[in-house]
Amino acid sequence: MTRHYNFSAGPAALPESVLRQAQAEMLEWNGIGASIVEISHRSADFMAVAEQADQDLRTLLGISDDYAILFLGGGATTQQALLALNFASPGQRVDYVVTGHWGKTAIKQVSHYVDVHVAASSEADGFTSIPPRASWTLSPDAAYVHITDNETIHGVEFHDTPDVGQVPLIADFSSSIASEVVDVSRYGVIYAGAQKNLGPVGVAVVIIRRDLLERAGQPRADIFDYRSHVARDSMLNTPPTWNWYLAGLMFKWMLAEGGVAEFARRSAAKSALVYEAIDASGGFYRNTVQPAARSRMNIPFFLPDETLTTRFLAESKAGGLLALKGHKAVGGLRASLYNALPVDAAQALVDFMRDFQQRHG
Numbered sequence: 001m002t003r004h005y006n007f008s009a010g011p012a013a014l015p016e017s018v019l020r021q022a023q024a025e026m027l028e029w030n031g032i033g034a035s036i037v038e039i040s041h042r043s044a045d046f047m048a049v050a051e052q053a054d055q056d057l058r059t060l061l062g063i064s065d066d067y068a069i070l071f072l073g074g075g076a077t078t079q080q081a082l083l084a085l086n087f088a089s090p091g092q093r094v095d096y097v098v099t100g101h102w103g104k105t106a107i108k109q110v111s112h113y114v115d116v117h118v119a120a121s122s123e124a125d126g127f128t129s130i131p132p133r134a135s136w137t138l139s140p141d142a143a144y145v146h147i148t149d150n151e152t153i154h155g156v157e158f159h160d161t162p163d164v165g166q167v168p169l170i171a172d173f174s175s176s177i178a179s180e181v182v183d184v185s186r187y188g189v190i191y192a193g194a195q196k197n198l199g200p201v202g203v204a205v206v207i208i209r210r211d212l213l214e215r216a217g218q219p220r221a222d223i224f225d226y227r228s229h230v231a232r233d234s235m236l237n238t239p240p241t242w243n244w245y246l247a248g249l250m251f252k253w254m255l256a257e258g259g260v261a262e263f264a265r266r267s268a269a270k271s272a273l274v275y276e277a278i279d280a281s282g283g284f285y286r287n288t289v290q291p292a293a294r295s296r297m298n299i300p301f302f303l304p305d306e307t308l309t310t311r312f313l314a315e316s317k318a319g320g321l322l323a324l325k326g327h328k329a330v331g332g333l334r335a336s337l338y339n340a341l342p343v344d345a346a347q348a349l350v351d352f353m354r355d356f357q358q359r360h361g
């Protein structure tokens with residue numbers, strides 16, 4: 001068996017120790033005579049796993065009891081639709097700051113229900129920057145302000161929490177959660193699909209300031225109502241138990257490795273290696289994002305032509321560096337450097353990049 005360095009943007013690499021533990025427990029979990037994936041979500045055994053994951057995520061991210069945490073199926077995109085259903089009245093103004101593909105997707109999910117106002121957008125510059133806070137046209141009566149903390153495809157990341165006054169700030173942290181120290185109390189809602197930094201695809205984590213649950217929102221089915229999910233501890237219907245369990249193993253691994261502060265340190269180290277290699281290449285490799293908005297998680301980069309790009313992909317794969325193809329929306333190459341990816345992997349990529357340039361530059 002050979003496990004290569006995996007730069008996939010998502011579903012993404014998991015730590016080998018987490019996969020090994022899941023493998024060891026696959027047939028029988030904790031002496032109960034069955035797999036964790038074969039038992040009722042309402043059994044005491046699974047409830048303990050669920051509760052432990054909630055506690056560990058609170059510890060990891062520093063989440064107080066003022067916030068509810070949900071573990072839900074449907075991914076991040078479903079949450080994008082539920083935001084307007086739960087937190088805005090019919091036709092109410094909502095403000096979106098768009099810094100890439102996922103900000104646009106978030107708008108698409110809610111435009112049927114609410115009055116979407118784009119308070120700022122960097123689309124005109126090809127999503128290579130974060131519009132300065134002073135240029136945002138926020139609406140005082142907005143139900144919320146939505147941002148995408150890290151744009152996974154365009155490689156653009158907020159490096160601080162914007163001040164949006166009294167209006168609750170909602171942030172899509174799908175590709176950056178647990179990679180930086182964040183003051184959760186600055187946010188009304190933080191949500192993330194798990195398949196980038198938190199574990200396996202199939203579960204999303206939604207962190208909701210409890211006072212927001214008192215909002216009437218739109219007429220909606222119970223299953224789309226965050227209040228109902230909170231009241232039933234994310235077990236309104238059958239939750240994705242295997243994914244929840246696996247995310248729990250990932251939380252334990254991150255805590256044991258040193259927590260978010262350690263992953264912030266590693267993320268800075270990994271991304272600095274790759275950006276330095278790009279910037280020192282004399283234009284052979286290019287990243288077009290403004291330095292102040294560069295993502296530590298996803299680095300899109302480009303070679304002078306398509307022939308070299310194809311060759312880079314083939315040679316890097318043969319050299320044990322997987323999934324460096326850029327998203328089709330921007331082309332080129334992309335290195336995703338999530339929490340499970342070791343610093344050694346970024347070093348191996350940079351070594352390969354230098355060698356490739358020497359041979360083809």
Ligand SMILES: *Cc1c(COP(=O)(O)O)cnc(C)c1O
Nearest residue numbers: 075076077102152172174175193
């Ligand atoms: C991957 C991603 C999504 C979409 O997640 P799904 O779980 O596929 O719905 C949304 N936002 C961001 C920032 C992402 O990286």
